[in-house]
Amino acid sequence: MEMKERIQQKAEELFERYGIRSVTMDEIAGQLGISKKTIYQSFSDKDELVDAVFQKRLEENEKQCLFDKKEAENAIHEIFLAWNMIEEMLAAMNPSILYDLEKYHPSVFRKFLQYKNDFLYRVIYDNLERGIKEELYRGDFTIEIIARFRIGTIMMGFNMDVFPKNKFKLVDIEEQIILHFLHGIATPKGVKVIQKYYRQKTGK
Numbered sequence: 001m002e003m004k005e006r007i008q009q010k011a012e013e014l015f016e017r018y019g020i021r022s023v024t025m026d027e028i029a030g031q032l033g034i035s036k037k038t039i040y041q042s043f044s045d046k047d048e049l050v051d052a053v054f055q056k057r058l059e060e061n062e063k064q065c066l067f068d069k070k071e072a073e074n075a076i077h078e079i080f081l082a083w084n085m086i087e088e089m090l091a092a093m094n095p096s097i098l099y100d101l102e103k104y105h106p107s108v109f110r111k112f113l114q115y116k117n118d119f120l121y122r123v124i125y126d127n128l129e130r131g132i133k134e135e136l137y138r139g140d141f142t143i144e145i146i147a148r149f150r151i152g153t154i155m156m157g158f159n160m161d162v163f164p165k166n167k168f169k170l171v172d173i174e175e176q177i178i179l180h181f182l183h184g185i186a187t188p189k190g191v192k193v194i195q196k197y198y199r200q201k202t203g204k
Contacts, residue, residue, distance in 0.1 A: 075131030
């Protein structure tokens with residue numbers, strides 16, 4: 001593994017665990033057993049490092065979303081596949097990470113918003129259309145409105161005014177939001193499919 005990749009990987013690990021603001025370049029260097037100067041040979045400053053970390057994560061997530069969409073048995077299965085990816089991503093993530101990104105690295109945060117509002121919106125919109133055609137989702141709602149509603153809930157778990165980080169886990173919040181969303185749009189046929197995949201996922 002090249003040094004630049006090692007630095008980026010360690011930075012991602014520390015950002016997710018402690019948030020972005022609290023992790024210094026000195027700490028990243030110390031964790032890797034290298035000098036801070038070595039980091040600056042690969043990244044001009046912390047903002048460039050943060051940008052590289054999040055660009056890689058967004059590209060990986062986009063690739064996984066498209067794979068899940070292709071492999072899914074139906075629209076609800078696609079949501080459950082995405083849920084697995086989200087769960088893995090949130091398991092060790094510090095809730096302050098998006099706040100830090102917005103406040104201290106606004107250019108990177110704008111990339112995240114573009115990804116959310118363009119790519120993820122399209123994925124959700126297409127999923128809703130698919131679910132309606134498969135008669136798993138009701139057809140009595142405006143797809144654009146519900147797609148935008150779902151986009152709006154994506155960052156809700158990171159709002160520490162609503163969900164204090166010492167009281168709730170991100171994965172638990174996301175589980176409740178996804179299930180609430182699915183049950184809100186599902187037909188009776190869809191509810192049975194939700195229950196099937198939920199049993200497979202949790203054993204409950």
